[in-house]
Amino acid sequence: MKDALTTFTRSRIFWPVVALVALLVANTLKTSSFLSVRVQDGHLFGALVDIARNSSPLLLVALGMTLVIATRGIDLSVGAVVAISGAVACSFIASSPDPASPVTVLTAVGIAVGLSLVLGVWNGFLVSVVGIQPIIATLVLMTAGRGIAMLITGGQITTVNSPPFKTIGSGFWLGLPVSVWIAGLVFVAVAVLTRRTALGMLLESVGINPSASRLAGVHARTLIWTAYALAATFAGIAGLMISSNVMAADANNAGLFIELDAILAVVIGGTSLAGGKFSLSGTLVGVLVIVTLTLTVTILGVPPSVTPLFKAVVVIAVCLLQSPVVRAKLAARRRPAVVAPVPAKVGA
């Protein structure tokens, strides 16, 4: 038991979890009813449910980002994909003769997710086939993507009135928001996909040592391509959630900076931007920290626009605690029971 505890306090996920707990405690001290969840019309309500609901789109984007980062890549275009996906779905529904029909909505969802997948394949093509650095390759779509979304919506904020579509972002099922179910489902699916198959291990091996992986016969190109395709697909689903939540497609602001939040969530969750080992549960914690932080600011009565300041403080704190220099110092202060990984010197 004590060993498990030690392992936990030494893991990279420790500080993010501490931050999350601290935020929850702070909120509870401020509002004693913070942690309570009440039932109304068979639906669950409360701050915790809000956190879960608000986390859903970010979690989807961050999951894809985790896989991309594991391969030593990065995807800056997911925010643009969110906007495009919402624009496509809303435009299709708005222009259809029967916006309220489930068939229309399903078709719209299909088109939006399909298009997102195509965009992901495009990113993957630039990175794994053309060989452009990930940060630039995805910068292209990040720059052009919102323009494309505007093109689709004709520069308007396209509003729709379609109850089935509204369900994705605001509906409830079995007491929980539908978006939470979707995000949860995708989380489980990714977890199964990476940890029940060999996808996770092979992605990590490509991220840790590309040349060794090549000699071992790992097909890096397909793996990297898959990661970008998945990232964009998940961003597309997130885009549906966000646009369904407000029942409109705002090409300019939908998913603005979500890529940065997602990257932050991944980094806070202990996955290194240098690639390699990734942690899906770490990403989940990272997402929860960011969303809870935003909510905390609201609850504490601070103007919501000061959130970036809090975010900056948390990010800097977590990054500093995870930085090699500080970790080495902390490790040295604690008892030297565990042999610290020796920095491998290159022998003669």
Next chain:
Amino acid sequence: MITHELEPAPSPAGGAQPSGAAGGTLTRVASALRLDRRYIPVIGTLVVLLGMFALGASRYENFLSGRVISNLLINNSYLVVLAVGMTFVIIAGGIDLSVGAVVALSGITAASLFQSGWPAVVVIPLVILIGSVLGLVVGVMVHVFEIQPFIATLAAMFLARGLAYVVSLSSIPITDETIVWLSSTRIPLGETWSLTPSGIIALLVVAIAFVVLHYTRFGRTVYAIGGGEQSAVLMGLPVARTKVLIYVISGTCAGIAGFLFTVFSRSGYSLTGVGMELDAIAAVVIGGTLLTGGSGFVLGSVLGVLVLGLIQTIITFEGTLSSWWTRIVIGALLLAFVVIQRLLLVRRRV
């Protein structure tokens, strides 16, 4: 060994390569053919820029007027300064995502201080200094704590944006005389050409950056780090100091750009400059600087800014084209440049 003299006409880095002995016509022809490949991307940008001017001139009357061209520089002077700072960072192989937020912070701080009656002689240096200090923070995070530039500058971006919100959420108009004078003065140059104080400041920054990059040991160390940080260390260069300074420079440029933007809009607003860092990065890349570091010129970045500005101008002239085409065209240009750079790189390896 073939010696070739380099003499590109309006050389973006003429200082690095001034002519030695005067060559005959033959050498000149030879040098034109054997152009230093570092200039190829910049020349590409220049060709694109001239092509766009030609396109504009052929489609619209009055396009090639002094007014249009003057406005191109004047309206984009803040972006020129941002791109200059970003050029330092990118040449050294880093990236700075915080500049847009720093623009907002220095702008809103200036407006707020003017509102409380502070004099311009204090406010202007102060808001520029804000940028420098944030740059220093980033530099320390990147160098001492080994946090990736991407994350460190992202944190700085949130920090600057948050501080801007703390200063004020609403837009503050500026009535300070100096600022009003700065923003309303137009210095005529001939009949249709003109320049504003902001434009002059931007050109001054470009000139200083050019001298620093090409005529100081610090500037050359920036290139050396971008060419290979490990090599730079083994060559005994002051890598640590240079890396921190680079971010200070980028922050300072962002501070100046914030000041210029304040003059331009005659107000401060904490929501300005959202996505401005992407415009700056795009301008630098389109200007021929390799995002992998080690190669690029400030003058190229200026050309990049002009290309971005010209896209905007053409789309305005076109009238029927919606504004979002700007972003799509910028994206397409970015793609074209990146793919060409990649192809050049592949050919170099062979």
Next chain:
Amino acid sequence: MSHPTPVVEMRGISIEFPGVKALQDVDFTLRPGEVHALMGENGAGKSTLIKALTGVYAIDSGSIVVDGAPHTFAGPAAAQAAGISTVYQEVNLCANLTVAENVMLGHEPRRLGAIDWRATRRAAAEHLARLDLDIDPASLLSSHSIAVQQLVAISRAMVVDAKVLILDEPTSSLDADEVRQLFAVMRSLRSRGVAILFVSHFLEQVYEISDRMTILRNGRLVGEYATAELPRLELVSKMIGTSLEVLEKLEEAPKRSVAARADTQPYLRAIGLGRRGAIEPFDLDVYAGEVVGLAGLLGSGRTELARLLTGADRADAGQVEVEGTTTRLRTPRTALGHKIAFSSEDRKGEGVIGDLTVRENIMLGLQAERGWARRISAKRADEVVTKYVEALGIRPADPDALLRNLSGGNQQKVLLARWLATAPRLLVLDEPTRGIDVGAKAEIQRLVAELAADGMAVVFISAELEEVLRLSHRIAVLRDRVKIAEVTGDEVELDQVVELIASGGRS
């Protein structure tokens, strides 16, 4: 020859890396005005000794005296300040800058605070001229050959008035003319009193240029000799050595003669296979059940040959037949599809996936072959991992340990397990025993013999000739990137191979 006061004196230097004693009690003396060759095979400790001198590595014990004063340098910059300049094999200059800048960077003449480019280029030109290097200082470094870049690096070293110039394998990618140019420069520097430490694996060059040599083997000092007094054959045998301890541990592996092979087909046949700049076209047959050794010094093309056989590098000439069918080995993946596995000499860069566990590292090859979708079941993985951890004696026997926490020898065994798990028909091992302790070495040797006895074809590369001789049924000898001979069976004598390596069979 008079013996002026040494400019560098290293005494009793020891450096230990985790699991490896890289240097043990080594002495080294360098005098002004001499070219001193540092000799030894891969892993002998040459680079470590250089890095100890230039402050890249901290020494565990011993003393370094430079110019009569004890010194320990904090890093390359400090060593440079004390007059010790190093030119590395992979040129450590900035290819994106001009020649003049690379020579002068950090020392540019300035006027009014600004770099005076005219003076800079003039100074650079002067420094280049002192080395008889006639190139345009304003040209880009990357527009020049490696040889010229090498000389530019030397010019840079001389800008700081180096008393000691370290040349770490400067000639490995130069052609004959370029080497001559480099040697002219070295002679002129020597006459000016500069002490030059020269590392090269080309014996001819060493005999041509050096005055004295220090030989290292396995991190220990073999001795210091005047070049003129040490015959070539003796040098090679001193470098290669006969590590008796290893031989004692290795039971005499019965070499099954592969007699019946006249009427059988080789598993792999290379015909005129080659790659420009790496290895000249060669023919090679490898039969099932035999160990083919590749002998030759470092840089002789032995690694390059192995890489072509396994798809790690792409050949630009010739063809490969696997079991009589012509095929192309474009990537390691296609080679693995033909059951050809390759264990690279660069264990850290091309083998170990440090942040993954022992289990994952062993299963990687097998899993990559199956694709990501069909994960090997935990039960099967456990079987495979347990089998190899036991069979190879991997320590700690914990499949969940991170590979980077294992010693070099155990990492090597894990990599072997990775390849063996894919059940290869041909296993190419490039220096599998380098840098690992004696016990692990013997175990790996025994394993290779057993694998061949069980019918696997093995290509075996080692810097230790004894080892190659002992294990191989047939030996292909390489020299200067050419396969120069093939010697078979019991008649192979150590002296014979040494002579081939030393003189190329021409004499």
